[in-house]
Amino acid sequence: MSRPVSGPAALRPSGRHPGAGAAAPRRWPWYLLVGSLAMNMLLGGILAAQALHLLPPPPPPDPGQGIARFVERAEHGLSPADAAILRSGYEAERATVERMQENMDSMRRHLRDSMQAPSFDPDGLRRALEKAHATEAALRDRLDSRVIEVLGRLSPEGRRKLLEMGPPR
Secondary structure, three states: OOOOOOHHHHOOOOOEOOOOOOEOOOOOOHHHHHHHHHHHHHHHHHHHHHHHHOOOOOOOOOHHHHHHHHHHHHHHHOOHHHHHHHHHHHHHHHHHHHHHHHHHHHHHHHHHHHHHOOOOOHHHHHHHHHHHHHHHHHHHHHHHHHHHHHHHHOOHHHHHHHHHHOOOO
8 A cells, every 4th residue: 555645745746646536726826817917907008008099189279268268267256347357358359369260270271281282382381380470479469468458457356366267278
């Protein structure tokens, strides 16, 4: 009769106990399972990030909408007199804000058309961009003047509340 083997020699490389007919179940170390899960999550994150970069970027925000939302938000927090001053200043320059958006759209069109033309005209593009930048500067100067005028008419409390609200979004 054979003697039972104990200790490290109890299991043979086959996974069978001497004298036993069934294979003992192998146990994976827990750190291999956790490592496998971590690698799968990492690869999934990388693939998701790459998939998101395939989408085109969103269009730039329309400055007119941001300013309109800011004025609407501000009217709820200002006194009626300050809200009326802010609203009248915005209404007086609404067309200027729209012209700024049209100018930006025109500049993008010129750039796109220039890039798609069979022969590239660098001087023509330079003139178009310079004209668009000059128009933008003139419109910004006009808006800056209106902002200064409106802020000068607001009460100190109204200016403080506008400051607390932060920039238009």
